[in-house]
Amino acid sequence: DTEVTQTPKHLVMGMTNKKSLKCEQHMGHRAMYWYKQKAKKPPELMFVYSYEKLSINESVPSRFSPECPNSSLLNLHLHALQPEDSALYLCASSQTGGAGTDTQYFGPGTRLTVL
Amino acid sequence: GQSLEQPSEVTAVEGAIVQINCTYQTSGFYGLSWYQQHDGGAPTFLSYNALDGLEETGRFSSFLSRSDSYGYLLLQELQMKDSASYFCAVPNQAGTALIFGKGTTLSVSS
Numbered sequence: 001d002t003e004v005t006q007t008p009k010h011l012v013m014g015m016t017n018k019k020s021l022k023c024e025q026h027m028g029h030r031a032m033y034w035y036k037q038k039a040k041k042p043p044e045l046m047f048v049y050s051y052e053k054l055s056i057n058e059s060v061p062s063r064f065s066p067e068c069p070n071s072s073l074l075n076l077h078l079h080a081l082q083p084e085d086s087a088l089y090l091c092a093s094s095q096t097g098g099a100g101t102d103t104q105y106f107g108p109g110t111r112l113t114v115l
Numbered sequence: 116g117q118s119l120e121q122p123s124e125v126t127a128v129e130g131a132i133v134q135i136n137c138t139y140q141t142s143g144f145y146g147l148s149w150y151q152q153h154d155g156g157a158p159t160f161l162s163y164n165a166l167d168g169l170e171e172t173g174r175f176s177s178f179l180s181r182s183d184s185y186g187y188l189l190l191q192e193l194q195m196k197d198s199a200s201y202f203c204a205v206p207n208q209a210g211t212a213l214i215f216g217k218g219t220t221l222s223v224s225s
Binding site (some may be wrong): 004033042043044050056097101105109 | 146148214220
């Protein structure tokens with residue numbers, strides 16, 4: 001099984017809502033990532049979890065809150081978002097935290113629209 | 116910091132060969148990766164070069180020259196389904212995450 005799953009596929013939320021994005025992998029990978037991708041742009045790294053510990057936070061605003069309940073699951077909690085946060089949110093995983101040699105497996109993404 | 120340059124767009128016809136170049140500036144170097152992303156889809160891994168030379172995987176090949184800080188992705192016998200965005204990527208300085216280039220949109224016509 002080389003699949004990373006993400007739910008929901010689409011999400012529309014208001015600026016006062018609280019919602020969560022979910023990501024799951026069953027490949028035994030120990031590193032998981034959140035990326036944000038705007039149209040016609042590359043994926044932009046937000047957070048990295050390595051062995052269930054947050055190892056990188058790329059200066060992401062606190063309205064985005066990641067959580068890694070166990071080695072297979074990764075959540076992204078959203079609160080008080082702005083319209084400019086509308087984007088495709090991609091989850092990825094890799095075997096270890098070694099980005100130099102590890103292939104990253106991406107989920108299909110959650111397309112988020114903030115009204 | 117890490118930075119990558121690649122052309123924004125490339126067009127070609129079915130059956131042709133196309134080369135997408137990538138130059139990089141890095142503090143430390145672990146290797147150069149290539150990912151493909153179709154419209155509305157997720158990025159998928161294509162290839163990885165840590166050493167100089169050519170790596171071939173079916174119709175796709177990837178080349179690296181570490182002395183020139185340069186690599187390319189070569190796509191042969193182009194098919195319509197190859198129309199997608201192609202990203203080169205390098206690890207960050209700590210080697211713990213990928214930094215992507217801006218992407219090259221390949222359009223294949225019949």
